[in-house]
Amino acid sequence: MLAATGLSARYGHIHALHGVDIRIGEGELVAVLGPNGAGKSTLLRAIMGLSANSGEVRFRGDVLPRSDAVAVASRGIVLVPEGRGLFAPMSVSDNLELGAYRLRDKAEFARRRDRVLTLFPRLKERLGQAAGSMSGGEQQMLALGRALMAGPKLLLLDEPSLGLAPRVTGEILETLGLLNREGLAIVLVEQKAPLALELAARVYLLSLGRIVAELDPRDITSHDDLARHYFA
Numbered sequence: 001m002l003a004a005t006g007l008s009a010r011y012g013h014i015h016a017l018h019g020v021d022i023r024i025g026e027g028e029l030v031a032v033l034g035p036n037g038a039g040k041s042t043l044l045r046a047i048m049g050l051s052a053n054s055g056e057v058r059f060r061g062d063v064l065p066r067s068d069a070v071a072v073a074s075r076g077i078v079l080v081p082e083g084r085g086l087f088a089p090m091s092v093s094d095n096l097e098l099g100a101y102r103l104r105d106k107a108e109f110a111r112r113r114d115r116v117l118t119l120f121p122r123l124k125e126r127l128g129q130a131a132g133s134m135s136g137g138e139q140q141m142l143a144l145g146r147a148l149m150a151g152p153k154l155l156l157l158d159e160p161s162l163g164l165a166p167r168v169t170g171e172i173l174e175t176l177g178l179l180n181r182e183g184l185a186i187v188l189v190e191q192k193a194p195l196a197l198e199l200a201a202r203v204y205l206l207s208l209g210r211i212v213a214e215l216d217p218r219d220i221t222s223h224d225d226l227a228r229h230y231f232a
């Protein structure tokens, strides 16, 4: 579905990615793990065309533009960024609506909204509440809900569990598993390896801007396995 080859990215003179190759199959859930500063967020941003980058990204056979995130998003690739990127003073309802700002089909809009509110009943109870006044977990649900309103084909998630209690994290991951089983392709960036390993079909380990290993989660039986690859 997506293949990035030789993806490099920089911030001024800081090289954050050095020739990364990754691929995501149709309907696949792929995890990208790595320590702080490994370049995980930069990788997702580079796929979107949001950071100064070079290399090639192909999506369903077409080369994606490297510096036009709107064009990338219009192909159905949707990023839920670190920090969630919600419009804090705006209501839950308005944030959801913004996710589908390009959609003209009212029936499809209603269908997507119903689906999101079914997946996340807590959002339904808080439609009029300002996004910024919601709890961390609710905000992550809203960020995911807004992304789903865009009708994604490939969802890029940057540390959805960050700062959340285990129970809420569990709920969110369960929902991701459900969406994936329905056919949605997902790239899940996480620092909490066990969470990602439960869901992922394949795992990339990123360290200092390079892919250092590609693993089958079933082959990873202990933290030592992971650590060996991290520090290899």
Ligand SMILES: Nc1ncnc2c1ncn2[C@@H]1O[C@H](COP(=O)(O)OP(=O)(O)OP(=O)(O)O)[C@@H](O)[C@H]1O
Pocket: 011, 014, 015, 016, 034, 035, 036, 037, 038, 039, 040, 041, 042, 043, 082, 191
């Ligand atoms: N806006 C920026 N300006 C300068 N350097 C940046 C910027 N954003 C990221 N970097 C640098 O690029 C490298 C990769 O950062 P990135 O945010 O992609 O890492 P990460 O794996 O997502 O880390 P974390 O787990 O902490 O979110 C780091 O060395 C970071 O300092």
Ligand SMILES: [Mg+2]
Pocket: 040, 041, 042, 082, 158
């Ligand atoms: Mg990050």
